[in-house]
Amino acid sequence: MSRAAAVALILAACAGPDEPGPTGDTFIAFTPAFRGFRGWTSFHSDGPADDGTVSPDALGARTLYIDPVPQSGAAAFPVGTIVIEARETGTQNIFARVKRGGTYNTGGARDWEWFELIEQPDLAIVWRGIGPPNGESYGGDPNACNACHADRCAGNDFTCSPTLSLASF
Ligand code: HEC
Incomplete structure (x- = not known):
């Protein structure tokens, strides 16, 4: 079953077709949920402007x-949304965020779970959670995922890229 179908099933089980799902809905992503992402709707971003507030490690095209x-x-963004950022240069890290819901990560980017992925060439999850484990980072940037996204991007559901502005859809 596709992820979208699974989410639809869960939503259908919880609410009528015209009602939004209850706020307790959750979606927990495992590796299959990310497979085939290179074929999803995609956008090029030149990356954040170098205004001195973003570490050089977090700059660059993606x-x-x-x-x-x-x-x-x-x-x-609805529960079940997956956003993936694949760096086009440098380390070519792949980071993701999944709208998990269920008040996950309440102290940070509420309802979002953070991931790093790797294609080796099969897709795998390197880590997941409310932030990276010790020794991992946002491509070398010392700031926590929540620090940047919750502080600066809360107004767009913790999503920072102007390309993914909710108003643009
Ligand atoms: C230094 C601040 C900073 C930190 C720390 C940071 N991010 Fe981001 N992140 C950004 C900015 C700015 C963008 C938008 C880039 C653009 O313009 O396309 C972004 C974009 C993203 C995106 C694409 C969707 C979006 O929100 O626009 C993902 C996925 C992402 N970050 C994951 C992570 C993960 C995972 C971590 C922690 C390991 C993290 N970020 C840490 C600043 C940060």
Whole structure:
């Protein structure tokens, strides 16, 4: 079953077709949920502007992948949304964030779980959680995922890239 179908099933089990799902809905992503992401809706981003607030390690061109694309006018990304950022240069790290819901990560980017992925060439999860484990980072940037995304990007459901502005869908 596809991830979208699984989410739809869960939502259908919890609410009528026209009602939003209850706030307790959760989606816990495992490796199959990320497979085939190179074929999802994607956007090129030149990366954040170098205004001195972002570490050089977090700069640079990347491709953003999203599934599903939010509905026009949505105030937030729905539970089950996966956003992947694949660096096009340097270390070519792949980071992801999944709208897990269920008040996960309440102290940071609420409802979002953080991931690093790797293609070797099969896709695998390097780590997951409310931040990286010791020794891992945002491509070398010493700041926590939550520190940047919750402080600066809360107004767009903790999503920082202007390309993924909710208002643009
Ligand atoms: C130094 C601040 C900073 C830190 C730390 C940081 N991010 Fe980001 N992140 C950004 C910015 C800025 C963007 C938007 C880049 C662009 O313009 O496309 C972004 C974009 C992303 C995206 C693409 C979706 C989005 O939100 O726009 C993912 C996925 C992501 N970051 C994951 C992570 C993960 C995982 C961590 C922790 C390991 C992390 N980030 C830490 C600043 C940061």
